[in-house]
Amino acid sequence: MSRPDLALSETSYQGQLLSNERLADYTTWRVGGVAKHMYKPAGISDLALFLKHLPANEPLLCLGLGSNSLIRDTGFNGTVILTQGCLNALSMIDAELVRVEAGVSCAKMARFCARNNLSGGEFWAGIPGTMGGALRMNAGCFNGETWQSVVEVETITRDGEIRRRQPTDFNVSYRHIAGLEKDEWFVAATCRLVAGEKETSLQLIKSLLAHRAETQPTNEYNCGSVFRNPPDNYAAKLIESCGLKGMRFGGAAVSEKHANFIINHQGSASAGDIEALIQLVKKTVHLKTAIELVQEVHIIGDEPCPG
Secondary structure, eight states: OOOOOOSOOTTSOOSEEEEEEEGGGGSTTOOOOEEEEEEEOSSHHHHHHHHHHSOTTOOEEEESSOTTEEEOTTOEEEEEEEOTTTSOOEEESSSSEEEEETTSBHHHHHHHHHHTTEESOGGGGGOOSBHHHHHHHTOEETTEEGGGSEEEEEEEETTOOEEEEOGGGSEEETTEEEOOOTTEEEEEEEEEOEEOOHHHHHHHHHHHHHHHHHHSOTTSBOOSOSBOOOTTSOHHHHHHHTTOTTOEETTEEEOSSOTTOEEEGGGOOOHHHHHHHHHHHHHHHHHHHOOOOOBOSEEESOOOOOO
């Protein structure tokens, strides 16, 4: 693939710089247009160097597993920083502390903790994303949430400054984090877990994954939960009560298995189909229940021109 025209010297970085990269290959919905540039860093320090050389007016997007993102068919007219498979260091600091970089999958983090006789991280096995995304939205499932174990995070700014920050720097709530600057991203975290027993934790992970497979459309392209649960209610219950299970728009469909999942049916959906169905579900639920569903999924890219 040809070399993008960015102001970087031949020896200034060690990662991989691509142009016109198809983003559907990097999202769990398998939809999305083209990124003008994509950078796959060789590590955090390499990413810092890359950002220091990046033009100040270049639009920037950090992407992990792409499980909580809907990238429009128009793509992204800027540079995508890919963390999955790139920022992937994972290590024990001591008997109870684990340092994990943003590109490590949540499932890998769960297994790593279990195999090191640590308990309390099994729930990560049910989150279809990376730890960077889990930090950004306080991802959780099976009665666990990411920030319940965080003791320190490392972030990076647009100008390549690496920072160490404490949980008290942030306002952490259900599926939301406040306290990051506009151009600041999580690149690593240190998490404290409790002593456990490997086989017990691995068995719990196995049972959680079995339950997930029984109740969620894990064998179809999806992004995970589309909407947050409203206070004292469940998004799936509301959507189902409005008769929306199975509703389709183009190649997108509300899952028959779990109503808070929208699937790319047989890979036939466009990002536009999925976005239209999201809006239709929100509108219908609001009209019938007066409850405004809030999206978990982030919609990225310029809106297409009408007509």
